[in-house]
Amino acid sequence: MAAIIELEQLEVTLGRRVILSRLSATLTGKSIGLLGPNGAGKSTLINTLLGYYPPTFGTARVFGHDIRKDARALRSLIGFMPENDSFIASMSGLRYVRMMAELSGLPPAQALERAHEAFYYVGLGEQRYRPIGGYSLGMRQMAKLAQAIVHGPRLVILDEPTNGLDPAARKRMIQLVKEIRAQEGTHLLVSSHLLRDVEECCDQVLILKEGRVAAFCDLEEERRANxxxxxxxxxxxxxxxxxxxxxxxxxxxxxxxxxxxxxxxxxxxxxxxxxxxxxxxxxxxxxxxxxxxxxxxxxxxxx
Amino acid sequence: MAVYERSYRRYPGPLTSARTRSLALARYTWEDVRRSRLLSPVLYAGFLWPLICVLIIYLHHNFDALRLLDVGVNRLIPIDTNFFYVFLSVQSTISFFVAALAGPGRISPDLTNRGLSTILARPITRTDYVLGRMLPLVAMLSAITWVPGLLLVGQQTTLAGSGWLAENWRIPLALVAGGLLWVGLLSLLAMALSAWVRWKPVAGGAMFVIFFVGAGFGALLNQLLDVRWGHLMNVRTLMATVWAWLMEGHATGGAGFGLFRVFEREEIPVWSAFLVLALLCAACIRLLAWRIRGAEVVR
Structure with a gap:
């Protein structure tokens, strides 16, 4: 199976602290879970894959694109839903998501069409003209998902997608993630504290501890073996x-x-x-x- | 991902060129700028003086009109270096207010709710982002400074003949170079302050502090220490020095108009003015590089 993410002795140092310590792994799953306690380096790994943090040693590749040399091409293949709030409060949800689609390279007309579709898809169709600043926490999570998928990326990175969601909204989010996973050619990297979420959505899991790979398992294989x-x-x-x-x-x-x-x-x-x-x-x-x-x-x- | 199906699908269509992505951001920035009610009157005021200048140049070459108005040509402002110096000073003063109104709100909203972590996750660089946010401001400031200046030179050359241009060849060069320097400095400063201070009114106020309080502090320094180097803290004097040098080849005291003056017997070397302006631009770029990040580094 072709590698989705390859980590090659990846080391990231912020300030004087080594956050990721020589990570090596080849992730091939359709949906990859990223687990670890607080401070394990999950978000740092995601930010490094996006090119926000430069590696101090080693490198990583996403769909064969090196994060050091090919960050722009790599980011055109990725949709990112960050853990924290990330929006422009004064913009309407639709305008914000449309802008994101255009920045990903969609022509304006297609970007508008996809933004409408994305909002309906995540269940915020009726709220799309409201400023994002007025959205509830659950609505913001859905809007973040909409902007992550609006351009139809090959890899969707979801950082704590069910944070702050009530049980019904969580169920809806998991359902959406499963649907996105089912789309041919689309892969997922899901970082979560909730083991249940990862178990439901992922077929491979990378467990980090103190910036190192603590375990890497293929959930499908485990399920088959048991x-x-x-x-x-x-x-x-x-x-x-x-x-x-x-x-x-x-x-x-x-x-x-x-x-x-x-x-x-x-x-x-x-x-x-x-x-x-x-x-x-x-x-x-x-x-x-x-x-x-x-x-x-x-x-x-x-x- | 169709509305009627409500199902997810990938995007199979064409993509725009990677080089034009910052233009998309510029378009959204322009739409936001246009919504400002306060900005429009100030921007329109920026076209008033150029129109008056068009009229003055026209009258200079139309004796029938002068006779009709009963005005002697010697009563009109001569079309020379000083005319364009006044023009640049007036327009630059207005452009300062445009930048103070339009600039500070460009980056701060993206930082307030960490919008940058999703914006910079797109295939654009940090430079693309800053350019996209800055471009509308640069366009607006250019539209009221060096662009109409150049059009006035064109009008004068058309009416007075190419001999005038041959004699005053420094004027168009000075308008473009001096205007671009001013526009670049203002835009960078507005962007840097917008990235540094998240609260819009404070960022706007900080621009006034840099342009006016800095000048006052510099003047105080000159008085106390009996030096002239305090003028290096006065951005307006720095620009006046550079413009005077560009227009006339030297920056003598008394040159300039309004807020942009080279003080008599307190001239500063042209190289020092260039140096301080370059340092100011470098500081703005450094500040932008520090603040514009997809993820904040917690050390």
């Missing part, structure tokens, strides 16, 4: 059930108090487990497909 692991709770201890599982080629671990963890081979499904338990004189009281949650991965990375 697909056949089950935690089974039996109504009674049934050694014979565990033996029967082994006879069918399942690896299993029995803790002796009615709980069994089993890795099923290709073939038998959950219904077969219930039948097998019944034939060995026991009942399955609980059955859960085991998977490492992103939280587990994150906590492991933070250790």
């Amino acid at each position: 697909q056949h692991v089950y935690d089974i709770e039996l109504a009674s201890d049934a050694r014979s059930f565990v033996d029967a599982l082994a006879a069918r080629g399942c690896q299993s671990a029995w803790n002796g108090n009615g709980r069994v963890r089993a890795v099923l081979p290709e073939g038998p499904d959950q219904v077969d487990l219930f039948a097998l338990a019944a034939s060995h004189g026991t009942r399955i009281r609980g059955l859960e497909r085991r998977r490492d949650s992103l939280e587990d991965l994150f906590l492991k990375a933070m250790e």
Whole structure:
């Protein structure tokens, strides 16, 4: 799979503090999550990719464009939704987003058309003529998303997209992010504190800690690997059930108090487990497909 | 991403040239400038004196009109270096007010709510951004300073013949060079103050401080220390010195008009005037480079 973002020994120093320390990674996912505690360097990494901070060592490439040499071409492929407020208060939402589209290279007529569409798309169609300064926090988040996607970028960078959103608005934002991800040729880089958001939207996760790569995992692969692991709770201890599982080629671990963890081979499904338990004189009281949650991965990375 | 479908799609259409992106920003800046109610009367006032000058030049060459008005040609201001010096001084005074009204509001709104982090995430450089914000101001100031000056030279040359231009060849050069220097300085200063002071009225007030309080402080310094170098703090005297040198080849005391005068027996060397103006421009550019950033660096 072609690399979307390549980090090559990337180091960024602000003042005398090393914020990013020799980061190396090749990110290929359709939607990449950027996780880490406060001060891990997530926003610094995004700002460096945008060319706001110059690397002190190493480099990074986005779609093959070097951030040191090709910043202008690179920025034409990116749409950026910053974490903090970023708008011109006196401008109407539509005019602001239209200006952003024109600065990205769209001719004025197309920019106007796309600005209208973007506002309807994010659900602010009726508010588009109001000055952005009067928008609520949730509306500003949506307006920021509109300006990030108005020019149809290849990579949309979302820095804390669900910040300050109520549950309904958060759900709507996640839905929009998923729709954008589904568009062919569009990639996402989502930085968030909320593991749930990243888990829902991303297929690859880069976890940063103190400016270093703490972990890099492919969530899709993790999900696939965990697909056949089950935690089974039996109504009674049934050694014979565990033996029967082994006879069918399942690896299993029995803790002796009615709980069994089993890795099923290709073939038998959950219904077969219930039948097998019944034939060995026991009942399955609980059955859960085991998977490492992103939280587990994150906590492991933070250790 | 169609309105009726409300679905996302990428943009497949043509793109404008990367070099013209700052013009898009300039267009938006111009639309904002045009909305200012206070600015329009001042800007229109900037065309009044050039119209009077057109009339004076016309009368100089139309004896029928002079006879009709019962005015002798010797009662009219002669069309010479001093005429254009007065013209440049009057127009520059008005252009200062235009810059003080239109300049400070150009960059500060983008900084107030960190608008720059989204603007500079576009394929434009920081220089493109400043040029885009500055261009309408430069155009307005040019339209009331050196451009009408050059048109007046054209009118005079047409009516008086090319011999006049051959004799006064320094005048058009001085108008363009002196005018551009003034326009550039004012625009840079307005942009720098707009980037430095986020509150518009304060940024406008800071321009008056630099042009008038600096001059007063310089004069005080001259009085106290019995020197003339205090005039280096007077931007108007610096410009007057440069203009006088451009128009006449030397900057003697008494040259100039109105707010732009070279003080008698207190002339400063032309090189020092150029040096201070260059330093002032460099300071403005440095300030802009420091303030215009996509992300603030927290050290």
